Amino acid sequence: MATLLKGKEVVEALNEKMIEDVTALKAKGVTPTLAILRVGERADDISYEKGAIKRCELVGVEARVFALPADVSEEDFFAKLQELNEDITIHGILMFRPLPKHINEEKARKLLSPSKDIDGCTDISLAGVFTGNNEGFAPCTAEAAVEILKYYNIPLSGKKITVIGRSLVIGRPVAMMLMHENATVTICHTRTVDVPAEAKDADILVVASGQMESVGAEYLRPGQVVIDVGIGWNDKKGKLCGDVKFDEAEPIVDAITPVPGGVGGVTTSILVKHVVEAAKKL
Amino acid sequence: MATLLKGKEVVEALNEKMIEDVTALKAKGVTPTLAILRVGERADDISYEKGAIKRCELVGVEARVFALPADVSEEDFFAKLQELNEDITIHGILMFRPLPKHINEEKARKLLSPSKDIDGCTDISLAGVFTGNNEGFAPCTAEAAVEILKYYNIPLSGKKITVIGRSLVIGRPVAMMLMHENATVTICHTRTVDVPAEAKDADILVVASGQMESVGAEYLRPGQVVIDVGIGWNDKKGKLCGDVKFDEAEPIVDAITPVPGGVGGVTTSILVKHVVEAAKKL
Structure with a gap:
């Protein structure tokens, strides 16, 4: 019988630490905020989104969903991404991928602000994983x-x-x-x-x-x-x-x-x- | 008896191709130019520098040495690096490392223009090696x-x-x-x-x-x-x-x-x- 390495215990330990951190941040007037940038209504994305929102609520992190239609123009998509980059009330951006084919994903990856790249897809984050200097965030x-x-x-x-x-x-x-x-x-x-x-x-x-x-x-x-x-x-x-x-x-x-x-x-x-x-x- | 994988033959093949490329570039008025940025007079650096200059000459690439005194101020070092970044007649910068301790090497690595980072030390180059997208240059x-x-x-x-x-x-x-x-x-x-x-x-x-x-x-x-x-x-x-x-x-x-x-x-x-x-x- 193998030991089961259950995620639940790990999550509980992480949550405990996060609740402490969020409380300290809120005392300083900062509410950690996640922006979820989704194009279309893919079932996988929506399922992950639901889980993320629930987990955010549990520890006091705010989650805002920015859902764009599947046929959003590339221009409008990049405008929204840039807006989220510049919005100082948003600390992390989850950009669901793959993006629809008419949106240049490589360009999106380059545009995403490394400081908000909480799923490790920018060059700075990847270089951080490669060098081990812990800059940016790992996937x-x-x-x-x-x-x-x-x-x-x-x-x-x-x-x-x-x-x-x-x-x-x-x-x-x-x-x-x-x-x-x-x-x-x-x-x-x-x-x-x-x-x-x-x-x-x-x-x-x-x-x-x-x-x-x-x-x-x-x-x-x-x-x-x-x-x-x-x-x-x-x-x-x-x-x-x-x-x-x-x-x-x-x-x-x-x-x-x-x-x-x-x-x-x-x-x-x-x-x-x-x-x-x-x-x-x- | 093992086959000897001699570098000489590889170098000759690389040189042949480079001479073609350099000739084509010069026909367009472009002389590929390497800037060597050296601080102090470390024997290893000077030996590598000599080899690089010789190899450049052989294929028609211009090499310019920018040698700064070992006690150059951090400010002057970064000013020189920035000048080389901006100089459109320079295509590649070899920045000898390690830098002296009074110069922040991480800051220098971040300042170096990725497009001129011909020895693959910037985050863009390292991310390129990691992702395999061939952006930048490998070490x-x-x-x-x-x-x-x-x-x-x-x-x-x-x-x-x-x-x-x-x-x-x-x-x-x-x-x-x-x-x-x-x-x-x-x-x-x-x-x-x-x-x-x-x-x-x-x-x-x-x-x-x-x-x-x-x-x-x-x-x-x-x-x-x-x-x-x-x-x-x-x-x-x-x-x-x-x-x-x-x-x-x-x-x-x-x-x-x-x-x-x-x-x-x-x-x-x-x-x-x-x-x-x-x-x-x-």
């Missing part, structure tokens, strides 16, 4: 994975960690952040020849392949800690599943994050934490 | 290591590569650049528990530990390709040596860069190539 999912490992006191220094996936929102940043914690990190991806061997070789496995239930027993061995970053609806099973075959993994490994109830909720907390940090930096 | 030594592998047609996609060292000038950027070439990369460093095992496991080994002759037979196996990024004067042997024990490695591995005559010379060529590219971008 929330990557930081959530690291936060869970730290909360449960899982040693990282000198440990072998295999990351499956090399996206800019999770694989690459989490690899760098774990390397800054002195782990020896290997990054696997679709062109890696023998992913199961690389996975089995690791003390800690971070799975962000984006392939539902793709990691089974052949990737695992006793003693390992598994962080499952994936989440998606499994039609066959009629439930949410991660990138790991939980039923195969759980009897083998030492510890594993459940899906749901693992990384996802912590990601939202990290987002809100970044808003509070952005407000504190002012 | 020259990291690009030199990749260039050698490509010149000698060493397959990278799907190959296991171990990088020893995680500095921002070589270890980290070369790891990212090789990952963008679809290699499966592991980054080792001083806190890695079993570096020899990680090294032996790799198809390609990039050694940038900064520890002279630290990598011997126990790190190596037949079939490997070794890129030795180190270079330093070995007092005992009375000659330049790399981070690899060449005499031990050469009989074991398939291919290896010599020191001197390997990565070093290619690094200077990449520097000059970046100046030409910066001039072409205008």
Whole structure:
């Protein structure tokens, strides 16, 4: 029986700290405020938005939604983004991506103010993750994975960690952040020849392949800690599943994050934490 | 007997292409120009400077040295850097580092114009290496290591590569650049528990530990390709040596860069190539 690395406990610890910080900020007349910039009505975005608003309310952070129609002109979109950049009552901007194809996402990424980039997509934030100088904010999912490992006191220094996936929102940043914690990190991806061997070789496995239930027993061995970053609806099973075959993994490994109830909720907390940090930096 | 991956051939191929590019630029009235910004008279800097000037001359790039006294005030240093940023006849700036302690290096890094940052130290350049969007310029030594592998047609996609060292000038950027070439990369460093095992496991080994002759037979196996990024004067042997024990490695591995005559010379060529590219971008 593996230890379940539940997100709930991590979230509670984060909330407690945030409530303290928000109280101190409000005493100074500052209400940490998140702007959510959404184009269209994509179900994934709205679901994440709901969770973020709820989490904000819980700790006293204000959330304002700026929802633009799916066919908003590029000009109007950039005008709104610029307005949010300049609005001193807003401390963090969550810009849902991907943007519709008629809006230049690279241009949007460059326009977003790095000081309000609470989901780590600007060059300054990414350079901060790469250099480890902690400028800007890391992508929330990557930081959530690291936060869970730290909360449960899982040693990282000198440990072998295999990351499956090399996206800019999770694989690459989490690899760098774990390397800054002195782990020896290997990054696997679709062109890696023998992913199961690389996975089995690791003390800690971070799975962000984006392939539902793709990691089974052949990737695992006793003693390992598994962080499952994936989440998606499994039609066959009629439930949410991660990138790991939980039923195969759980009897083998030492510890594993459940899906749901693992990384996802912590990601939202990290987002809100970044808003509070952005407000504190002012 | 290992194949020697000599830098000379790579340099010649790079020079040939650069001469073409410079000729085309000069026909348009543009002389690609490198500014070398040096504080004090450190022997390493002056030696690198001499090599860079010679390489510039060879391909028709102009090199101008701006040497400031070791006790230059921070204000005067930043004024000079700003002047070079704004000078439209200058396309690339090589700012020798480390800067003296009384000059804020982080501030200098932020001031340097990313479009002239031909040795990849600004956030834009580092974010470009991390994202793989090729904005800015990669650190020259990291690009030199990749260039050698490509010149000698060493397959990278799907190959296991171990990088020893995680500095921002070589270890980290070369790891990212090789990952963008679809290699499966592991980054080792001083806190890695079993570096020899990680090294032996790799198809390609990039050694940038900064520890002279630290990598011997126990790190190596037949079939490997070794890129030795180190270079330093070995007092005992009375000659330049790399981070690899060449005499031990050469009989074991398939291919290896010599020191001197390997990565070093290619690094200077990449520097000059970046100046030409910066001039072409205008």
